[in-house]
Amino acid sequence: MQATHLLDLQNVTKTYHMGDVEFPVLHGITFSVDAGEFVSVLGPSGSGKSTLMNIIGCLDVADDGTYTIGRRAVTGLSERDMAKLRNRDIGFVFQSFQLLPRISALENVMLPLIYAKVPRKQRIARAMAELARVGLADKADNLPRQLSGGQQQRVAIARALVTRPRIILADEPTGALDRTTGAQIMDIFRALNEEGITIVMITHDHKVASYASRVVHILDGRIYSAEEYAALESAEGGT
Amino acid sequence: MFFLSTIRMSFSNLRANAMRTFLTMLGVIIGITSIIALLAIGQGVTDSVIDQLAGLGGNRATVSISDNTVKKGFTEGELAQFAALEGVEGVAPILTSNRVITLLPEQTNSKFDSAHSSGRRVMGVNDFYFSTYTKNAGMLYGRSISADDVHFRTNVCVLGYELWQKLYGNYSPIGETILVQNTPCTIIGVMNQLVGIDVSGNNAIIVPYTTASQALEMGLPGSFDVVIGSSRNSDEVIESIKNLCAKLLGSGSNREMYSVVNQEEILDMVLTITDLVLGMLAGIAVIALVVGGIGIMNMMLVTVSERTAEIGLRKALGARPGVILLQFLIEAIIISLFGGIIGVALGFGASYVASMLIGYTFKFNPLIAMLALLFSLAVGAIFGLLPARRAAKMNPIEALRSS
Known part of the structure; x- marks a missing residue:
């Protein structure tokens, strides 16, 4: 019997309804991530990658199929339990950083710990440790607008790490950054992965995707491994 | 947390x-x-x-004759009957009118020009007035009007605090005589200043109401207040007052000819x-x-x-x-x-x-x-x-x- 995957999606489907019209977005996605992996999900816009990310991130639920994190089935959970799962198991990094503008970098990093009901002293200590990890210990008291884009994204990464989640889920983390800064952010992700942190990154950018140890492709709501995708492309190229 | x-x-x-x-x-x-x-x-x-x-003590009711063609006012004897009713602590008739008063010429100490006269408020009361209506303010000088003064219609008067100040400044006028209309009245006392709702006495010359009725021609009191003991059921007392009114007004009287208004009701x-x-x-x-x-x-x-x-x-x-x-x-x-x-x-x-x-x-x-x-x-x-x-x-x- 093979070892349990950290993330495991089996035959996940998702269809959006707009009035009577149906928009099938995901067609039976089967995809898994093991602990310690750094996986890129690469696909163009409209491929269903955002929906997939929402399902992996427990922000949305699949219509059909099963999704487990660790051994825990996500399907059929209440909104409350989903929130708990997001808080404990998933660290989000967004394209647009999503820092709260009126509170300091440190307080932004502390935010998930409030919802985890960690006492304030520990919150501060843990948040400071994560800020130090991304090299921003000296910017703890700065407001987000006093930081550069790259620094803001590093704060966001610290925030994603602070609850020690099972997975970091990054959605186009370099999309709002210039190439140099983007490369620095990707270096941070690679370094984190080398420390054993599992990362799932969603992107449309081949170059960014190539930082990962494994790349899967998503196209029209279906997942292809790198080899299958290459075969598909050459077949299309052949016709 | x-x-x-x-x-x-x-x-x-x-x-x-x-x-x-x-x-x-x-x-x-x-x-x-x-x-x-x-x-x-x-x-x-x-x-x-x-x-x-409440500071006036007990519950009060005002008895008055509404139709003075039936009866002009209550006599001393009739008021005594009201006062004798069970539960009634006392009755207080108050006659009020303005009269010319004159300070006699020999009173050289007064601030007043001796030849000068002026119109002043005259109040005719009984001894009960001093124990209830003045909230026991007490006397600054001398004594108040007694039951005997009322009964014998003596020519005495008490000055209200403010009037005393106007007429005499700050010296005691006890024993001096004031002409009220043409009746000489001996000053027997000066009241302390009244505070509260009813302070009309501060600016008045206060005489026995019987004196006011007769010598000062102020008529019989057509209305008076009754003070009912607080331990009494005031409704019962009011009822007996009404019965007495009916009796005094005669057989042809009806309830529209007199009124008994309980202060509790007013309150x-x-x-x-x-x-x-x-x-x-x-x-x-x-x-x-x-x-x-x-x-x-x-x-x-x-x-x-x-x-x-x-x-x-x-x-x-x-x-x-x-x-x-x-x-x-x-x-x-x-x-x-x-x-x-x-x-x-x-x-x-x-x-x-x-x-x-x-x-x-x-x-x-x-x-x-x-x-x-x-x-x-x-x-x-x-x-x-x-x-x-x-x-x-x-x-x-x-x-x-x-x-």
């Missing part, structure tokens, strides 16, 4: 929109201030009216009216508070839609719907509770100022303050609920997308 960080967060959000927060709060402040001020002023005035009436009537007015004003104040609540709801709805992205993010980071609900509810309650606290302070401040102007005793009623705070808290909770629920129900995916 979690609660504390939520409150801290709410404060920083409210501070970030200080002007908007204050304007929203103003609605609650106005509502609570007016409620507190109305209740406190109303209670203060009512209390002081009750105090003053009840006054209180009913003040309650009604206060109730109406309080109703308007409650409407103001509801408008304030709608202001809170309006502001919170704007806040929720402005902070859609923040709500989405908080949810993504693991905030449960209940936590989001609580956060926005707390913000609404902070606005209304602070408005309430400021309103309570301003309301009692207004009552304090009013107490100085109107002259009642200012009282801080902690019950009213507590109720007002609870009320403002409820306003925040009720009107904050809808916006907070809207925030709690937000779909995190759509909320995140909104940025």
Whole structure:
């Protein structure tokens, strides 16, 4: 019997309804991530990658199929339990950083710990440790607008790490950054992965995707491994 | 602990929109201030009216002849019959009229020009007047009018405090004689200054009512007050007074020819009216508070839609719907509770100022303050609920997308 995957999606489907019209977005996605992996999900816009990310991130639920994190089935959970799962198991990094503008970098990093009901002293200590990890210990008291884009994204990464989640889920983390800064952010992700942190990154950018140890492709709501995708492309190229 | 960080967060959000927060709060402040001020002023005035009436001792009733073709007034003997009724502590007829008074020429000490005369208020009373109507103010000089003075119609008088000051400055006039109309009256006393509702005696020359009736031609008293002992059932006593009236007015009399008005009834009537007015004003104040609540709801709805992205993010980071609900509810309650606290302070401040102007005793009623705070808290909770629920129900995916 093979070892349990950290993330495991089996035959996940998702269809959006707009009035009577149906928009099938995901067609039976089967995809898994093991602990310690750094996986890129690469696909163009409209491929269903955002929906997939929402399902992996427990922000949305699949219509059909099963999704487990660790051994825990996500399907059929209440909104409350989903929130708990997001808080404990998933660290989000967004394209647009999503820092709260009126509170300091440190307080932004502390935010998930409030919802985890960690006492304030520990919150501060843990948040400071994560800020130090991304090299921003000296910017703890700065407001987000006093930081550069790259620094803001590093704060966001610290925030994603602070609850020690099972997975970091990054959605186009370099999309709002210039190439140099983007490369620095990707270096941070690679370094984190080398420390054993599992990362799932969603992107449309081949170059960014190539930082990962494994790349899967998503196209029209279906997942292809790198080899299958290459075969598909050459077949299309052949016709 | 979690609660504390939520409150801290709410404060920083409210501070970030200080002007908007204050304007929203103003609605609650106005509502609570007016409620507190109305209740406190109303209670203060009512209390002081009750105090003053109660200070007169026992319950009073006013007996008067409405139809003076049947009977002109009550004689001393008839008044004695009323006084003898069971439960009646005493009767107080008061005759009031203006008469010319003259200080006699030999009184060189008076400030008054000896040849000078002036019109003054003359009050005819009995001994009972001094023990009840003056709230036992007591005598500054000499003695008051006695039962014997009344019975024997002696030509004596007592000066009210203010009149004494006008006529004699600060020296004792005991034993001197004043001409009232053409009747010489010996001054036997000066009253201390009266305070309370009925201070008409301060500016009067007070003589026995029997003297006033006869020598001063002021007629028989057509009306008088009866003081009923507080231990008595006043309804029974009133009934016996009415029966005596009917008897004295003769066989052809009916209830329209005389009236017996119980002061308790008057007090009840006054209180009913003040309650009604206060109730109406309080109703308007409650409407103001509801408008304030709608202001809170309006502001919170704007806040929720402005902070859609923040709500989405908080949810993504693991905030449960209940936590989001609580956060926005707390913000609404902070606005209304602070408005309430400021309103309570301003309301009692207004009552304090009013107490100085109107002259009642200012009282801080902690019950009213507590109720007002609870009320403002409820306003925040009720009107904050809808916006907070809207925030709690937000779909995190759509909320995140909104940025």
